[in-house]
Amino acid sequence: RDLLSQKEVLGYQLGSFGVWVDALVKLIEALGGEVEMNAAVDRIVSENAKLKVETIGGSAHTFDAVLATISNKALLRIAPRFGEEYTGRLKSVAYQDAVCLVLSLRRPLTGHYWLSINDRSVPFLTVVEQTNLVAPERYGGRHVVYIPNDVTRGSSLGQMTEGELAASYMPHLRRMNPQFDESWVEGRWLFHASDAQPVFTLGVGSRLAGHRTPVRGLYLANMAQIYPQDRGQNYSILLGERAAAMIGEDLSRDEMPPPSGLDPIPAPFPPE
Numbered sequence: 001r002d003l004l005s006q007k008e009v010l011g012y013q014l015g016s017f018g019v020w021v022d023a024l025v026k027l028i029e030a031l032g033g034e035v036e037m038n039a040a041v042d043r044i045v046s047e048n049a050k051l052k053v054e055t056i057g058g059s060a061h062t063f064d065a066v067l068a069t070i071s072n073k074a075l076l077r078i079a080p081r082f083g084e085e086y087t088g089r090l091k092s093v094a095y096q097d098a099v100c101l102v103l104s105l106r107r108p109l110t111g112h113y114w115l116s117i118n119d120r121s122v123p124f125l126t127v128v129e130q131t132n133l134v135a136p137e138r139y140g141g142r143h144v145v146y147i148p149n150d151v152t153r154g155s156s157l158g159q160m161t162e163g164e165l166a167a168s169y170m171p172h173l174r175r176m177n178p179q180f181d182e183s184w185v186e187g188r189w190l191f192h193a194s195d196a197q198p199v200f201t202l203g204v205g206s207r208l209a210g211h212r213t214p215v216r217g218l219y220l221a222n223m224a225q226i227y228p229q230d231r232g233q234n235y236s237i238l239l240g241e242r243a244a245a246m247i248g249e250d251l252s253r254d255e256m257p258p259p260s261g262l263d264p265i266p267a268p269f270p271p272e
């Protein structure tokens with residue numbers, strides 16, 4: 001945010017966050033690390049003061065410390081038992097999944113970058129016209145619009161195919177721009193992400209799960225720990241720095257600290 005006006009200042013990484021991720025992978029490899037892609041973790045097992053991480057593909061690695069950056073729900077599925085208190089804290093945050101339809105249009109849809117919609121008769125929450133932030137020339141002259149939605153697992157919107165979802169959205173896009181015609185659509189893509197939006201309810205701030213889990217050497221850094229802020233890549237980067245410092249500090253001791261049982265609640269994230 002802008003310091004004086006507190007207005008949000010928007011920026012965009014040309015080439016997307018993929019540019020950062022690629023650079024990060026190169027750096028990790030240059031430092032002797034390895035990155036295993038498409039290797040969903042099936043189980044984390046605590047064994048002889050170490051942690052064994054087993055993937056669905058059958059590979060297994062043993063580490064002194066493991067940082068999980070997955071949702072509370074996903075962690076509960078794969079981690080050793082945490083005990084009632086920490087488990088309760090993890091469960092106190094509900095999640096919604098994301099369904100995001102991306103359209104490539106021949107013409108602009110609106111004059112706005114971000115349109116928030118608070119109208120129950122419209123089946124989506126936001127229309128983001130990327131090419132009102134970054135010029136269409138960067139996208140080969142196309143006008144790129146994405147329509148994100150937060151849905152409850154199992155809801156009909158989450159089950160729809162790309163064609164069904166596009167068909168159900170079209171009449172509502174015409175409400176944003178009565179000239180809009182389906183013939184403007186040159187391409188469309190549908191993306192899903194599980195547990196993409198933590199839902200914070202009353203009192204959750206005093207029940208946040210700490211980064212040090214009760215299992216020795218197992219840490220957690222995820223979107224549910226940035227309360228009272230809302231999800232954003234900037235907070236994930238800050239979380240990563242905070243967790244890395246904590247793990248480095250613990251590993252530098254002669255002995256890893258015993259499982260804390262309950263870590264102090266992370267300090268609330270201040271606005272930047």
Ligand SMILES: Cc1cc2nc3c(=O)[nH]c(=O)nc-3n(C[C@H](O)[C@H](O)[C@H](O)COP(=O)(O)OP(=O)(O)OC[C@H]3O[C@@H](n4cnc5c(N)ncnc54)[C@H](O)[C@@H]3O)c2cc1C
Nearest residue numbers: 040041069070074098100148196222223231232233234236
């Ligand atoms: C539609 C949409 C638009 C957004 N726009 C912006 C924006 O413009 N700017 C911005 O800053 N932020 C934006 N965000 C928010 C941003 O995407 C999140 O803040 C960020 O992705 C959080 O990063 P993360 O690493 O904590 O979690 P995630 O990105 O959710 O990463 C968690 C990863 O863990 C993986 N995973 C889960 N279980 C396992 C397992 N068992 N084994 C291995 N991997 C597993 C998941 O597949 C996932 O890839 C947007 C989010 C959405 C949904």
